[in-house]
Amino acid sequence: MSQRKKLLAGNWKMNKTSADAGALVREITAAAGQRTDVDIVVCPPFTALESAGKMLDGSAVRLGAQNLHPEKNGAFTGEISADMLRALFVSHVILGHSERRTLFAESDAFINLKVLAALKHQLRPIFCVGETLAEREAGATLRVVQTQVERGLVGVAKEQATEVAVAYEPVWAIGTGKVATKEQAQEVHAFIRSLLTKHFGDAVAQKIRILYGGSMKPSNAPELLAQPDIDGGLIGGASLEARSFVELVTAAAAAK
Numbered sequence: 001m002s003q004r005k006k007l008l009a010g011n012w013k014m015n016k017t018s019a020d021a022g023a024l025v026r027e028i029t030a031a032a033g034q035r036t037d038v039d040i041v042v043c044p045p046f047t048a049l050e051s052a053g054k055m056l057d058g059s060a061v062r063l064g065a066q067n068l069h070p071e072k073n074g075a076f077t078g079e080i081s082a083d084m085l086r087a088l089f090v091s092h093v094i095l096g097h098s099e100r101r102t103l104f105a106e107s108d109a110f111i112n113l114k115v116l117a118a119l120k121h122q123l124r125p126i127f128c129v130g131e132t133l134a135e136r137e138a139g140a141t142l143r144v145v146q147t148q149v150e151r152g153l154v155g156v157a158k159e160q161a162t163e164v165a166v167a168y169e170p171v172w173a174i175g176t177g178k179v180a181t182k183e184q185a186q187e188v189h190a191f192i193r194s195l196l197t198k199h200f201g202d203a204v205a206q207k208i209r210i211l212y213g214g215s216m217k218p219s220n221a222p223e224l225l226a227q228p229d230i231d232g233g234l235i236g237g238a239s240l241e242a243r244s245f246v247e248l249v250t251a252a253a254a255a256k
Contacts, residue, residue, distance in 0.1 A: 006225065006252035007165055007209050007232035009041040009064055009126055010239025011094055012048075021048035025055040027242035033059030038252045039232075041092045041126075042239070046080055049088045064092035064126065067100060070113035082121035093118050094234070096128040096152055098171045108151035115152060119160045126165045126234060127152055128213060129192070133172035141170075142191055149195050161200045165209045166192055167234040173214030174236065182223045185212050189229035218247040225255035 016024060021044045032040060033056075043064035044052045053063045069079035085093060095118065096111040111127075118125045129148040131141045149166065156164065168188050170180050180188075189210045196205035212224050213234035224230055232252055238244040 004207065004209050004231045005037070005039055006255060007039040007041070007211060008235060008245075008249055008252050009092065009094070009165075009167075009211065009233070010043060010235050010245055011066060011097070011213075012042070012044050012240060013066070013099075013236065014045055015240055016044055016048055018048045018051040021045075021052045022055050024240070024242055025052045025061070028245060029056065029059040029061055031242065031246045032249045033061055035249060035253070036060055038249050040249060043092070043094055049085075049090060053089050062091045063089060064094065065090050066094050066097070068093050068095070068114055068118060068123070070110070070117040082117050082123055085123060086121055090123065092124045092126055092165075094126045094128065094167075096148070098128060098130055098169055098174060102132075102171070108148055112152050112154050115164070116155055119156065119163060124163045124165065126167050126211070128167045128169050128234070130169040130171050130213070136170065136172060141188065145188060145192065146195060149192060150199070153199060158200050158204055161196070161204050162207045165211055165232075166196070167211040167213040168192060169213030169234065176215065179215045179220050179224075180212075182227055185214075185224055186227040186229060189227065193229050216248065218244055218251065221248050221251040222255065225252055 040061045041064040043066050056063055065085050068082050069076050095114045100106045115125050129145050131144040135144050173179050192210050193205055196208050209231035211232045211234045212230050216233040217238045
């Protein structure tokens, strides 16, 4: 049985106004706000961070952001720094999401700068990696994931590594309704853990949580979360409705 506490992070993407976010957080905290058997993070858009954070006050649910810029400040129109997130009591930040990589051309090197900036400012990165459908069909899944993991974690000290959660998100399964089978997901999660072992040593690698991020929902969560190297989920669509998100929390708590 894994000693890693399950982590569920809801990535709301570009959804929910400030008022909507407050309402959703109110529902989530009413149902699961005092749970300590699963780590729960909600990641609203930037404009809703403050209102969501106020609603989370006094609960065990943590606040996450969806991105940050690696620089402290400056002429970066439209960007948000780690200090700005910290001022809103953000504890986690999603970095390297496939949508940032594909839609906004973020490179492994740039994502690495973000990971290092987050750690420097005591933010916990949820660091995303994963292959496209074309890469999977070409048999390149493990090579692609290895490149992203190794380049994205350059310069991360062994002492910092357990603050990072790695999220494996097969790009072909995001928002499509397609899901990697439990065997496909476990294979890549185990491979990622082997890379972390090579990089940080087995003792550290066994403490790092690896999340599944490809259309996890209440119907498929139990079998995915039962896999030995799947330590939770980065949840998209199912995190936008309190009932489904709380069902996922319950499934994570029940997983052994």
